[in-house]
Amino acid sequence: MARVFNFSAGPAALPEEVLQQAAAEMLDWHGCGQSVMEMSHRGKEFMAIAAAAEADLRELMAIPANYKVLFLQGGASLQFEMIPQNLLRGKGTADYVHTGEWAKKAIKAAKAFGKVNVVATAEDKAFTYAPAQATWKLDPNAAYVHYTGNETIGGVEFNWIPETGDVPLVCDMSSNILSRPVDVSKFGLIYAGAQKNIGPAGLTIVIVRDDLIGQGQPAPTTMMDYKTHADADSMYNTPPTYGIYIAGLVFQRLKRMGGLAAAEAANVAKANLLYDYLDSTDFYKNPVAKGDRSRMNVPFTLKDAALDEEFLKGAKAAGMVQLKGHRSVGGMRASIYNAMPIEGVQALVAYMKAFAAAKG
Numbered sequence: 001m002a003r004v005f006n007f008s009a010g011p012a013a014l015p016e017e018v019l020q021q022a023a024a025e026m027l028d029w030h031g032c033g034q035s036v037m038e039m040s041h042r043g044k045e046f047m048a049i050a051a052a053a054e055a056d057l058r059e060l061m062a063i064p065a066n067y068k069v070l071f072l073q074g075g076a077s078l079q080f081e082m083i084p085q086n087l088l089r090g091k092g093t094a095d096y097v098h099t100g101e102w103a104k105k106a107i108k109a110a111k112a113f114g115k116v117n118v119v120a121t122a123e124d125k126a127f128t129y130a131p132a133q134a135t136w137k138l139d140p141n142a143a144y145v146h147y148t149g150n151e152t153i154g155g156v157e158f159n160w161i162p163e164t165g166d167v168p169l170v171c172d173m174s175s176n177i178l179s180r181p182v183d184v185s186k187f188g189l190i191y192a193g194a195q196k197n198i199g200p201a202g203l204t205i206v207i208v209r210d211d212l213i214g215q216g217q218p219a220p221t222t223m224m225d226y227k228t229h230a231d232a233d234s235m236y237n238t239p240p241t242y243g244i245y246i247a248g249l250v251f252q253r254l255k256r257m258g259g260l261a262a263a264e265a266a267n268v269a270k271a272n273l274l275y276d277y278l279d280s281t282d283f284y285k286n287p288v289a290k291g292d293r294s295r296m297n298v299p300f301t302l303k304d305a306a307l308d309e310e311f312l313k314g315a316k317a318a319g320m321v322q323l324k325g326h327r328s329v330g331g332m333r334a335s336i337y338n339a340m341p342i343e344g345v346q347a348l349v350a351y352m353k354a355f356a357a358a359k360g
């Protein structure tokens with residue numbers, strides 16, 4: 001069976017070579033006679049897999065030594081709750097930037113643990129832009145500043161890293177981690193669910209600066225405390241072993257490709273191809289401010305929403321799936337993470353052109 005181009009926002013496409021390697025190693029990983037899924041997380045084989053995955057991620061992102069990398073579960077949504085419990089540190093208030101659906105959920109979750117100060121919002125323009133830093137009303141006494149690096153639903157991405165001085169900066173990078181190089185030292189904490197740009201659902205990566213660990217007031221319960229997981233090298237309880245293994249294969253592939261600078265160049269080429277076409281026609285429209293357009297998630301509408309179903313049906317027949325937009329915004333959304341080859345975007349643009357020519 002031919003593989004489709006999968007434009008899903010998440011769980012999303014994985015690189016074919018990673019799936020092939022996993023398939024080849026499925027029954028017998030490196031001669032040990034078992035699948036990675038069946039291994040003890042405390043055995044030497046899996047410990048080596050986890051250690052290599054962490055080392056490769058550290059190398060790819062140039063993560064400084066004073067940051068811990070945690071392999072957790074619970075998705076980014078659990079981080080919406082762990083972050084305030086660990087990082088408020090008795091300070092009572094945290095600053096949040098409101099850029100759309102995911103920021104909204106992070107804000108709502110944090111309110112259970114302290115006062116949330118919404119320091120900037122893009123609500124005035126239906127969350128179609130990233131508010132400029134000059135408009136943020138930061139509180140110098142806030143425990144931390146939280147923002148959503150890429151709004152997966154709205155298709156809005158920060159192309160810059162906010163400056164927050166001594167106040168730790170926290171970023172939800174669920175849908176753009178590993179898509180470009182970032183200076184990790186600018187952040188107090190970075191988190192991402194794996195199922196967009198890393199690996200299978202069930203693994204969540206947290207990169208947290210040492211001095212922010214173990215400072216929760218009141219101390220979070222055991223599983224909610226970063227200290228528990230940091231002290232145990234993410235092996236306090238059973239970690240999502242297979243997810244860590246696949247993530248490790250994805251990291252190795254990124255290294256072979258030339259690291260995050262090469263990934264960024266590929267992502268820029270893909271995004272430009274799609275946006276340049278969108279801007280060249282009246283048949284399709286992307287609502288996001290040009291400088292804030294996401295390289296990962298590209299929402300667009302058709303001139304006539306009555307054509308949506310036919311567009312999706314034709315796309316599926318041509319081997320392109322999961323293009324339906326999020327129910328909250330409608331229209332279409334093409335998610336073009338690292339694993340989407342440029343051929344997928346070329347095929348999409350060719351299909352869009354033909355559809356517009358036939359219907360326009």
Ligand SMILES: *Cc1c(COP(=O)(O)O)cnc(C)c1O
Binds near residue numbers: 074076102148174
């Ligand atoms: C998908 C997503 C989430 C939610 O992730 P879960 O792993 O399902 O909890 C949060 N933030 C962003 C930016 C996302 O894309």
